[in-house]
Amino acid sequence: MSKTLALLHTQADGSLPKAALETLTAAVALGQPFDVAILGTGASAAADAIQGCGAATFYTVDDPAVAQPRYATDTAAAVALIQAAGAELVLAPGTSRFSRCLPGAAHRVDAQIDTHIVALKAEGDTLRAQRWFYRQRILGTFSRAARPWLLLLDSGVFAPWQGAAGKADAQAVAVTFAEDDQRTTVTGVQKPVADAQTIRPDAKLLFVAGAGWTKKQKDGQFHIGDASTLILDFLGKTQASLGSSKSLVDIQGEGQETLSFMSHMNQVGQTGSTPRHPKGLATCCHGEEPHAVGWRFINERRAVNLDPNCGWAQGKADVLYVADAFEVMAKVNALL
Amino acid sequence: MNGFQIVVCGSLVPDPLQTLEPVTTPQGPGLKNETMLPSVLDPWSAHALYEAANLAKQVADSKVYLVSLGPKAKLQQLMMTVAQKVPFELVALDGSASGFTDAHGVAAALADAIAAIPGLDKSRLLVFGGCASASRDASVTMQLVCERLGIRNFFAGVDEFKVAEDGSFTVLERIEGGEYLASSCKGAPAVLAWATGNLPEPPNNPQVGMANMRGVMPSLMKAKPTPSGVGGIAYETTEIPPQKRQTRIVKDASADEIAKEIVEWINN
Numbered sequence: 001m002s003k004t005l006a007l008l009h010t011q012a013d014g015s016l017p018k019a020a021l022e023t024l025t026a027a028v029a030l031g032q033p034f035d036v037a038i039l040g041t042g043a044s045a046a047a048d049a050i051q052g053c054g055a056a057t058f059y060t061v062d063d064p065a066v067a068q069p070r071y072a073t074d075t076a077a078a079v080a081l082i083q084a085a086g087a088e089l090v091l092a093p094g095t096s097r098f099s100r101c102l103p104g105a106a107h108r109v110d111a112q113i114d115t116h117i118v119a120l121k122a123e124g125d126t127l128r129a130q131r132w133f134y135r136q137r138i139l140g141t142f143s144r145a146a147r148p149w150l151l152l153l154d155s156g157v158f159a160p161w162q163g164a165a166g167k168a169d170a171q172a173v174a175v176t177f178a179e180d181d182q183r184t185t186v187t188g189v190q191k192p193v194a195d196a197q198t199i200r201p202d203a204k205l206l207f208v209a210g211a212g213w214t215k216k217q218k219d220g221q222f223h224i225g226d227a228s229t230l231i232l233d234f235l236g237k238t239q240a241s242l243g244s245s246k247s248l249v250d251i252q253g254e255g256q257e258t259l260s261f262m263s264h265m266n267q268v269g270q271t272g273s274t275p276r277h278p279k280g281l282a283t284c285c286h287g288e289e290p291h292a293v294g295w296r297f298i299n300e301r302r303a304v305n306l307d308p309n310c311g312w313a314q315g316k317a318d319v320l321y322v323a324d325a326f327e328v329m330a331k332v333n334a335l336l
Numbered sequence: 337m338n339g340f341q342i343v344v345c346g347s348l349v350p351d352p353l354q355t356l357e358p359v360t361t362p363q364g365p366g367l368k369n370e371t372m373l374p375s376v377l378d379p380w381s382a383h384a385l386y387e388a389a390n391l392a393k394q395v396a397d398s399k400v401y402l403v404s405l406g407p408k409a410k411l412q413q414l415m416m417t418v419a420q421k422v423p424f425e426l427v428a429l430d431g432s433a434s435g436f437t438d439a440h441g442v443a444a445a446l447a448d449a450i451a452a453i454p455g456l457d458k459s460r461l462l463v464f465g466g467c468a469s470a471s472r473d474a475s476v477t478m479q480l481v482c483e484r485l486g487i488r489n490f491f492a493g494v495d496e497f498k499v500a501e502d503g504s505f506t507v508l509e510r511i512e513g514g515e516y517l518a519s520s521c522k523g524a525p526a527v528l529a530w531a532t533g534n535l536p537e538p539p540n541n542p543q544v545g546m547a548n549m550r551g552v553m554p555s556l557m558k559a560k561p562t563p564s565g566v567g568g569i570a571y572e573t574t575e576i577p578p579q580k581r582q583t584r585i586v587k588d589a590s591a592d593e594i595a596k597e598i599v600e601w602i603n604n
Contacts, residue, residue: 096509099475112440135470140573145570201512330591331592
């Protein structure tokens with residue numbers, strides 16, 4: 001088996017993100033000896049926090065240059081860690097930080113890289129990986145003979161690692177950053193321009209709002225204010241994450257009045273995100289197979305829709321309620 | 337400030353409304369009737385192209401190039417619509433646009449084509465592309481292009497790019513939890529992989545189309561054959577997993593009954 005490294009990063013507060021702990025579980029599950037490398041603020045303390053994972057050696061980079069996620073410095077640090085460990089197989093979480101920098105690191109260490117990995121299986125010297133192609137429409141199983149090989153794992157696939165902390169005695173790896181590496185400065189984190197934070201990746205429920213909310217209703221009038229109140233009330237009571245169909249966010253882009261808290265960030269589906277949540281409730285959503293991939297990774301699915309034959313729900317949802325979503329959601333909110 | 341040379345990397349993908357069925361070909365996995373499937377410009381690349389054109393309008397002496405790797409005949413069809421959207425100069429590469437090709441080979445071809453653009457000035461260079469394609473969906477090609485061009489500033493999932501008088505710029509990148517990472521950069525060169533940005537699709541403009549097509553046809557004529565295969569990937573299977581669920585349809589229940597059932601389900 002190839003020399004394996006779990007490459008992780010810390011968050012701004014020095015802790016490891018959930019996706020990093022999931023990667024650790026994947027590394028342990030391969031059943032082979034492995035090392036751990038961590039970059040970011042508080043990397044050494046983070047190594048102590050996962051000392052019980054069974055890694056042979058811990059490597060860290062916690063230079064101030066990697067305190068913030070920046071392509072050039074993160075790439076240089078990742079290269080240094082991969083080279084220090086002599087890694088041939090690198091498992092890493094598919095966070096925004098690593099998705100940004102690790103392809104560049106792969107190029108610099110002459111490695112192959114694959115992303116959005118949803119399954120791994122080791123058989124002898126062969127490692128098989130699975131990922132989706134064509135935006136979650138075709139599932140491929142593949143391997144590579146070339147090493148080094150970097151694999152970025154999708155979040156939500158493996159359970160987060162849990163175990164004892166201890167003294168990891170991590171080896172600090174020195175990195176020489178070029179002047180050009182710091183031409184970019186991270187100035188902060190911003191919320192999207194919207195009235196409320198509605199995207200909650202760890203929520204148990206995804207609420208998907210479709211364009212029907214902004215169409216004329218039975219009385220021939222638009223009820224966008226009512227729709228906003230109902231949806232925000234529901235999100236507040238359930239702490240659900242809000243997803244949107246493409247048509248709904250496109251309406252906003254075209255300048256029509258729509259839900260003010262909705263942005264392209266909420267879009268799920270073929271050209272949006274495909275979040276992972278245990279349950280999903282779709283309302284006023286219409287569309288065929290390509291659009292329905294937005295809830296491919298939702299385990300239990302229910303829909304409220306006026307069309308019993310809608311492609312969004314037929315064969316895709318467990319339960320389809322043929323009803324007016326305005327009426328149903330008002331009652332749901334009252335019960336909640 | 338001098339104008340920018342904005343190079344957009346973008347190719348064609350099957351129209352999202354088409355049914356896709358994987359098949360095995362001598363070159364590796366492919367799609368059934370792939371050559372017959374209607375194509376569109378990759379959605380995120382399209383956003384990058386519209387943002388590039390908008391930037392070129394704002395900054396005098398800027399120019400937009402579209403570097404596109406795909407089967408020549410299909411690129412020609414695609415250009416009939418794309419060329420009517422915004423002004424650009426096409427750099428065409430004749431090769432596979434399959435989602436099963438290896439990003440490393442594709443990135444090498446794109447970087448070589450960019451480097452070969454006559455009069456390329458790296459101090460004015462901005463390379464745009466999509467944050468992922470709707471075919472391979474790997475989100476790695478633009479970083480590999482960035483490295484091959486020797487550029488150190490890369491931004492992923494970009495929704496906003498604002499340039500200052502001195503050529504420095506600020507960027508908003510999508511990160512977890514619906515938030516943005518805000519950065520500033522001293523200036524070009526840089527590579528930006530766009531998410532959706534903030535611009536709607538421009539309407540067709542026949543005059544822009546006519547102007548573009550004068551350069552598109554010669555570019556297609558001299559499109560370099562570009563082998564882009566599966567590289568070192570050994571595919572074992574490509575399949576559409578069964579997704580059919582037995583949907584229970586509740587037709588004649590009152591809103592009260594439905595609400596009660598939904599709340600119980602949420603709380604379980």
